[in-house]
Amino acid sequence: MGKYKKKLAWLLMFALCVGMIAFPDSGKVMPVRAAEETTQTEKQVTFDGGVLKIDGVVIVTSEALAGIDLQEIRRIEFGTSVKKIADGVFENCHNLVDVTWGDVTIIGKNAFAGCENLDIMTLPFSCTTIGEGAFWGCSKVEFVMLQSINKIGKNAFPLETNIVWENVNYLPDIAEGFWRQRTGTMFIFGSSVWESVREENSQETIRWEEENFDAAYFTFNNPLDETKYYVYSRGSDVLRVSTEGTMTLESGIKKDERSFYIPTQIEIPKTSIKQWILKADNLTFNEKYKEYSNLQSVKVFGVVSVGEECFSGCSALETFEADKFTSIGQKAFYGCTSLEKIQIKEGIDSIGKSAFEGCKSLTDVVIETRIITIEKRVFYGCEKLQNVELPICVRKINQEAFGNCSSLKSIVLPENISYVGLGNFTTTDIYWKGDEVTLQTPEEGEAEFFEQVTGTMFIPTGSAFWQKQKERYPNISWQEWTPVIEQVETETYDLMEQWAFQDDPYTVSAEPWLDEEGTPCVKIHFSKKYQRIAFRLPDKIRAQDYASVSIKAKVGGQLMFELSVDDIRMDESQGAVGGLTADCAYPFYYDGEEGETKFGTEEVELKNASNDMTSYMLLGTCRDPEDVEVYGRKYEFYIYSITFNPISSGTKKYVFEKKTEAEETPSPSIQPTETPSPSIQPTETPVSTISPTGLPSQTPSAAPENIAPSFSHKPEKSPAGRPMISFKKKGHGNRRYIQVSIKSTAGRYFDLYMKKKGKKYVRIRLKKMSLKKGKRVVKLKYTKKGYTVCFKVRTYDMIKGRKRYGAYSKEKRIKL
Template identity: 25%
Template sequence: MKRKTIISIILAACFMICAAALCVSAADEKIMTSKNGLYRYTLDENNKATIVAYSGTDETVITISRIDGKYAVGAIGDSVFAASTTLKEVTIYSSVTKIGAGAFMGCTSLEKINFHGNCNITEIGDDAFYGCTALKEFKIAKSIKTVGASAFQNCTSVSLDFSDASSLTSIGSYAFAGCATASGNKFAVEIPASLTDIGYGAFYGCSGITSFWVENGNTKFSSEDGVLYSENGGVLEMFPVSSSAINDGAFTVPSHVKKIKGGAFAGITGLEKLVISEGTTEIGGNAFYSCKSLEEIVLPESLKTLGSYVFLDCTSLKSVTIPEAVTDIGAFLFRGCSSLESVKLPSSLTEIPTGMFDSCSAIKKIDIPSGVKKISQYAFNYCTKLTDITVPSATTEIEACAFRYCSSLESIKLENVRTIGPFVFQNCSSLESIYAPHITIIPSFAFTNCTVLSKIEFSKDITSVGAYAFFACDLLEDFEITPSIESIGDFAFSKCVKFKKAVIPATLKSLGIGVFSASGIESVVIEYGFTVIPERTFESCKKLSSVTLPSNIEEISSSAFTDCVLIKDVGELPGLKKVGSGAFYGCRSLTRIYVGSEDTSITAGAFYGCDALVNVTIPARVKTVEAMAFAYCTMLDTVTFEEGTEYISSSAFSGCTKLTKLSLPSTLNIISSGAFAGCTKLYDFSVPKGVIYIGENAFQSTKWLANQKGDFVVAGDGVLIKYQGRSAIQTMTIPSNVKRLPAYCIVDAGSSLSLIIIPSNVEYIAKYAFAKIVQSQNSSGETVENYRIRYVTLCARKGTYAEVFANHEYYTFEELK
C-alpha cells in the first residue's frame, strides 16, 4: 500500500510539472497586436516575431522587418497575406527565415518580392505564392533549403532563377507547375548538388523551362541534353517543356533508360513523335499526360509495365502497338485520346483494364485478345464511333459502364459472359440486338436509353431486373416476366413506348416504383397473390385499356394509374384496403371510384380530372375528402355523402362544371377554401348546421352563391361566407346570427370602411378576416392583386372575443355602449 502511495505522489508531481510546462508554452504563444493594429504576432524564446495575421486592406507596398521597431520578424505565418488583391510589392528583411503555407496565396496583384540585405529564408511553405499571377520573377536564394508543394503553382508570369540555389534539398509536388505560361520567359533550371528530392509534377506545364542542368556532386540526379535523369541515367525523371532536345518534333529516349517516371513528359506540346529505345521496362502513370501534339509513339519490346493514365489526353495520338511483354497495365491508359483509331493489344492480355479506352471517340474497331476474361469498368466508355467489337468466348465478366455511350455500336454477342455491371450499355443509341444467353441478373441502368434496342436474348433463369434497366428503350416490344424473376427495380421499363403487354406472376416478390410508367403498354394481367401496386407503376400509360387485377389486391399506391386515359375500371377489388394520392389522377375514362376498406380519407388528387365520373357516393367511413380529390371531374353530376364525413379539403370538387346535386352530411365540420369553386351549375344543396368553418371562395361562381339574398351570406353554424352589400360604406355591422368570421370574408367592402361593429356571440375571427384587395404592378408592368390586412376600428362589448382579437392583432378597439 505504501509503495502505491509513493508512486501516486510521483505521478501527481509529474502531472503538475507537465501542466506548468504547458502553461509556459501557452504563454510563449501569446498573440499580440502591433501598435498600428495591422499585425498580430507571437514571440519565440529569442523575442523573434512570427506574423500570424494581417488586417490591412489598402496597402500596395509592405516592408517586413520589425514589429513596432522592436521585434525582428523571424517568420511569416500561414495564410497571413492570402487573397490580398491590392498588394503589389513586398520587401523582406534578412531576419525572416520562413514563409508559411499559403502566406501570399492568391495575391493576384503581387508583382515583386525584394530581399533587404542577405536572404536568410530556409523554408517556403506549401502554396506560399500559389496563384500570384502578376509575380514577375523569383530567385531561389542560396539559403533556401525546401520549397513546399504548389508553392509557386500557377504563377503564370514568373521567371525563375535557380543560379544561386546551392542549398536547396527538396522541391514539393507541383511546386512550380504552370509557371511562366503567360510571360513567354525562358530559363534553365540548375539542380544543385544538395537537391535530392523533387516531388511529382514539380515543373508540370512550366513552359518557360528549356533545360535541366545538374551540378557535379549530386548523388540523386544527372542531366543529358537538358533532360533530367536519375544519377545513373536509369530513370528519365523529367523532360523540359521547351526542350531543345526535340528535333523536328521527335525525341528518342536513350537506351540507358530503364524507367520513364510518372509525369515525365506531361504537358510537352511540341513533341510529335517519341521513340523509346529497347531496354525500357516501365512507364509511370501520367507519363505523357496532355502531350497534345504527340501523334506517334514506338514502344520497345522490353516494356513490361504501363502505369495509369500514361497517355491521358494525348489528343493527336492515332495508333499504338503494345508489346507482347507487357503484363501490367494501369487504369485509363488512353483516356481522352480523341484521335486514336487503332491499338494492337498483347495476345497474353487477360483483362481489359479500367477505363483503358475511355473517351477514345475516334476508335471504330478493336480486336480483343482471345484470352481476355474480364472487361473492366469504363473500358470503352464514350467510344462513340465504336462499331465493331468481338467479345471472346473466354470473357465471363463485363463491369459497370464498360460500353456506356458507345453510340455507334449496333449489336453485341456475349456468348459466355455470366455477369454485367450497372450502366454497361447505357445510351448505346444504335444498339439493336444483344445476345447474352447466360446473363441471369440485369443490373440497374444496363440498357437505359438504348432507343433502338428490339432484339434481346438472355438466360431463361433471370432472377432480377434492376432499376431503369430498359428505361426509354423505344423499340422494345416485349419482355417476358418469367417465374424465376424475383424483383424488378424502379422504372425498369419506363418510357418503352412500343411495350404492349405484361403478365406479372404471383412469384414476383418485389416490384419497384414506376416500372411501366409512360410506356406503350396496352394490357396488363397481375396474377393472384400480388397484393400491392406500387407508386407510379402505370403512370402516363396512355394506351393502357385492359387491366386485370387479382381479387386479393390490398393497396393501389400513389399515382399508380395517373393519366391512364383509357381505363374505365380495374374490376371488383373486395380485398382493397388503401388507395394512395393521385392513384387515378387524369383517368378520363374511369366510370367508378375505388375506396379502400381502411381508408378514412379520399386522398389528394385521387380522382382529379376523371371526366367520365357521373355519380359519386362517399362512404360513411371516409372522414376527409382531401385537396383536389375530385377537381375538374367535368361530367360529375351528383355527389352524395353518407353520414360520417367531417372535412372537405381545399379545391376538393373545384371545376366540376356539371355538378348540380350535392348532399352534404350532418357530420360535416369544415369546408375548406375553393372546395366547390367553379361548380357553376351547383345550386341544390344546403350547408349543415354543424359546419364551423368555410374557407375563402369555397363556393365561388356557384349558382347557389349567386342566389343568396341580403348583404351577408351566412351558412352552417354562423359562418360568414361573404359580404355582398354596398362597397362604399364607412361602418359595417356584422349580423347577430354570425358566430365565425373566416379569412377574406369582407374583401368586397370598399377602402372607405373604417369601423366594424361585431356582435357578442362571435367566437372566432381569422387573422385575415378583414383583409382587402390592393392592386400593384409587378416587375413586368402587369397589374396584380394581393391581400392586405385592413386595420379598421373594431367596436364590440367589453370582454367579448372581438376585444381579445383586437388587442392580440393590434386593432383599435372601441367599446360598444
C-alpha cells in the first residue's frame, strides 16, 4: 500500500509539472530563428563600377539584388560566407563576364542560365551540387573543370562544353538526360567507375579521354577554334592560350601563396602572347618575362607580388592591373617604355629602387597604400609623368625618386613628409604642407636641394622654418599658401594605465618616471634580451590601417616592437608572447660611439601587416646587459611616447605617453570624505558616498588641486615601499559601503584612485590624506549594485612644499 501511495504521489507531481507547461495550439507553427542567423557576419551587398560584391549571407536570393540592374553586372565576387546561390538569381545577366566563387557549395537551377558572356573554366573545390540548367546558354563556357561534384542536373552546361571530371573513386549523381545529344570531350581519371556511363551513352557523339591522375598537366586542343587548354596539378589550375594571343590562368583551389610559372614542357610561342588574364588568390612573379616582347597588358584578379626585374625590358607593356599588390621589387618594370598608368592599391609595403625607372610613357601614378618611403630612382626618367597622388603616410622621398620627370608641373607633398632627397622635383612647383622637413645633405661640391630646383615653393603661412629657408635662398620663387590639412581624430592614453598583466609573476616591471629635465616617461626594467612587456590597446585595430608607429625613447640597448592578437601568454624567460599581426621591428640600433644612451624618435614601418585584429603592442629588447655594457652604455629603457600613424584621415590616431598626474586624474565633482581609523572594523561615523553610477563624475572641479607628481630619477630620494590595498563590503540596504584599508611602509600621505571598467582613473578627493602609522581606512558608501570598480593607491611625501611620489599599489577590483 505504501509503495502504491508513493507511485501515485509521483504521478500527481508529474501531472502538475505538465500542466504548468504551455503547449502551442494545434496546427500552429512556433517561430524558430535559424541558427545560421547568429553566426553570419553583417550582410554586405555592394555594387560599384559593374562589380557586385556579396558577403555576410549564406544563401544569395533575388531579394539581395533589389535595386540593381542585372544588365549592368559585369563581375561578381562572393565572400566566404556565401554557400548557396538560389534558383534563377542571375539568369540572363547578359553582360556578366567573370565570377569569383569564394566557398560556394550549391549552384541552383538556372542560376546563371543565359549569361552568354560568362567566361569560367573552373568551379571551386567546395562546389558539390550544380542544379538543372545552371549554366545553360553560357556559350563561352567551352571548357570547365569540376573537382568535387556529387550531384549535377540536366543541361547544367551547354552540350558543347568540354568537362574535366576529377571523380576517381565514385560516380556523381548525374541527372537522367544529362548526356543526351552532348558533343563535348569528357576527361576522366578513374576509368573503371565510368564504364557503365560510357556503355549506356555509346550512341552519343561524346569523346572520352582517359588522363593520368599523377601527371603534372594535360593538354586539350579545342577543334572548333584551335584554342589550347593546359590543366595543371590534378586539374586545380587551367591555363588557356587563345589564337588571338590571350593567355588566361584560372585557379580552382584557393592557395595562400603560389608562384606563377609556365612549365618548360609547354611550348608557347612567347612572342605571340599579347595579354595575360590571371585569376588566382595570391600570385608571385619571380621569373623574368623579357622574352614576351609583344605582351601589352596584364590583369590580375587577386593579390600579386612582383619580384625583381620581372617585366624589365617588356617594352610593349602598356597596362598592368591588380586587385592588390603586396610588393614591387627593384627594377620590376624598368624600361617598360609603353607603360602609361599604374595604380598601386592597398596592401603593399614597399616599392623597390628603380621599379619604374625609364617608363617614358607613364603619365599617371596613384598610390593608395601604406607606402612610407619612396626609394631611390623609383620614377626616375618618367618624362611624361604629369600627375602623382601620394598618401598621407609617406614620410621619406629618397634621392632622385622623381628625378628627370620634366612634365611633372606641380606636386602636393603630404604634411607628414620628413625627408626629401636631392634630385627630386627640380622643375616642379612644390606645395609644402608640413612646417618642417629634412633635406638631404649634398656631397662636397654638389648643389643643395634649393639650389637645384627651379619651380615655385609654396610654403605654409607663418611657418618659422620656411621663413628661414626663404631668407637663405632668396633667388627662388617663394609664395605663401594656407594648406588644407586632413584632420585625423586623435586619442591619447596614459601608457602606464595600458600596462597589461601587471600581476603576472612573469611580467616585466615598469614604473612612472621623470627624466633629468622633469619630463614624464615610463621606465621599463628589462633584465635580459628577448624579454617583452605588453601594453593593451584601448580598441582593437587592424595593423593594416596604420603605416607606421613613432616611438620616442631613451634607451641603452636596441628595442623590439611587435603587434599581437589577443592570445598573449606569459613566458618565464620572454615575458609577454603572442601571435603577430605585423613583422617584428628593431628600432634604436646604434653603435658604441653614441654615448651611454640613445635618445630620439624613430619610426617603425608596419611591414606585412595583416587584417587580423590587434589587441596588444609589445616592447622588448634584443640585447643582454653585457652586450651594451661592453660599450660603456647603461642598460636602461625610458619610453616617452608611442604614436600610431594611420594611412587615411578616416582612421583614428592613437598616442600613448606618460601623462602628468593632473592630466590622468582630473578632480571629480563629487568629493567623498574619509574617516581615519586604525582599525579595519566599521565605525558609527558617517561614511563617504559613491554616486549612483558607481563612480565619481570625471567633470573637473572649479578649482582643481595641483596634484602634479614629481617622479625622481634618483631612487635614493624617493620612497621605496609599495603600498597595499584591501577591501571589505559592509552594511546592507541603503547603508552599504566599502571599507578600503591602505597600508604602506613608505610615504606619509596617499592618493586614492578609482575607475569603472573601461574608463580612466579619477582621484577621489578626501578630507584627510595622511597615513597614521602607515595605515588608513576609508569608507565609501554606494547605492547601486552590479558594477566592477577598480582601485589603486599611491603614496607620497611633501618635500619643500612639493609632492615626492612613490610607487603605485597593484590594481584591485571589487564587484559592488
